[in-house]
Amino acid sequence: GAPGSPGLKGEKGETASRYQSAFSVGLTARVPYTNLPIRFTKIFYNEQNHYDVTTGKFRCILPGVYYFAYHLTVYVADVKVSLFKKDTAVIITYDKYQKDDVDQASGSVLLRLEYGDEVWLQVYGDETDNGIYADNVNDSTFMGFLLYPNLDNGQ
Amino acid sequence: GAPGSPGLKGEKGETASRYQSAFSVGLTARVPYTNLPIRFTKIFYNEQNHYDVTTGKFRCILPGVYYFAYHLTVYVADVKVSLFKKDTAVIITYDKYQKDDVDQASGSVLLRLEYGDEVWLQVYGDETDNGIYADNVNDSTFMGFLLYPNLDNGQ
Amino acid sequence: GAPGSPGLKGEKGETASRYQSAFSVGLTARVPYTNLPIRFTKIFYNEQNHYDVTTGKFRCILPGVYYFAYHLTVYVADVKVSLFKKDTAVIITYDKYQKDDVDQASGSVLLRLEYGDEVWLQVYGDETDNGIYADNVNDSTFMGFLLYPNLDNGQ
Ligand SMILES: [Ca+2]
Ligand SMILES: [Ca+2]
Numbered sequence A, B, C: 001g002a003p004g005s006p007g008l009k010g011e012k013g014e015t016a017s018r019y020q021s022a023f024s025v026g027l028t029a030r031v032p033y034t035n036l037p038i039r040f041t042k043i044f045y046n047e048q049n050h051y052d053v054t055t056g057k058f059r060c061i062l063p064g065v066y067y068f069a070y071h072l073t074v075y076v077a078d079v080k081v082s083l084f085k086k087d088t089a090v091i092i093t094y095d096k097y098q099k100d101d102v103d104q105a106s107g108s109v110l111l112r113l114e115y116g117d118e119v120w121l122q123v124y125g126d127e128t129d130n131g132i133y134a135d136n137v138n139d140s141t142f143m144g145f146l147l148y149p150n151l152d153n154g155q
């Protein structure tokens, strides 16, 4: 008999944009504690709620490569802060406070995250390194987004 | 009869990359005005022309989630600047100038934009907060890009 | 006889995320040289190896629009640094060192790159502009990623 009909057309490829995970948050006031994740409670963007405002931690739900960045106002004391991934201090940013000055310190990094990995900012030191400042006209911010998701087809 | 031939390969998935909107611009000199959007006229990237060099405003044509960042040279006076979205000061960055010093101040944020939304940088204060500096060997820059477009299929 | 069975279903379409190119690197110590690309040897992410740790240069394999950013600790001397693309200083960041102070300087830019284009950071000046500092608790970092690839279908 005749050959069968051609097979069905393959599925449409996946869109990277189905995979969205991003947050952008800030402080409303100075942070008094040094030994805990900094809790940023001013929300600019957190639609997926992967940033937990009660713990201060971002939790990876969509594995892949992420970008993180922070911009901190340095006032009243030195700022020494680290971006932590799973209890490891990945990068450390230090800006020394000088009397009567105000400075800005920032950092950014790309990291591959697996499901459940947590990322946060924390003072790296004691109260002498605790000069991250914020009020209603001075922001200190933290953000991150999924850049390249791990797709089902092994990419 | 024999089985039919294999079906055609599926269509390429929709890519975020069909949805491109990005700009990266800088200053060529100090900005003398404080009550208007800062007009960055040195163009590093603006292929879609969504940043309007005549007004200093980025205008959203492709709705979605955008990343914005700026890096400012602090010299001659303090810098107090805000990223505005539709006449609202979303974030404010302050770096105090000290005599004989030069500093760098930066900020970044993620924002969901709708069609027509405008975003720009503007001095938040008066001429005492107007120390954003630039010349041929000192840059002050502003940039933004569409991170996650709103796709047709409801994402 | 009867017609054969239908052919196999076609392959799934391609996804934008097949186009990945990103790096995130840092210094482990001060950089003594001023007339060469800065070699960042601490690797946070470099899966595609498009950043060459032996030369300090990122080399474009996937043409498109890229984001680059750097965050530098200013200590011991002034920092004047440029992001170079193909031997052209694209942006220049200057932060002046003051005795007993530590500062942070950062920059970012979007650039369209063609295949083979190289991008790196280099001191813009002499040893008086060479104050980029790093040690085991102070980071200075450089990163970049492909934002919008040039796709085959002409986008
Ligand atoms: Ca300052
Ligand atoms: Ca300085």
Ligand SMILES: [Ca+2]
Pocket: A095, A096, A097, A098, A103, C101, C102, C103, C104
């Ligand atoms: Ca300082």
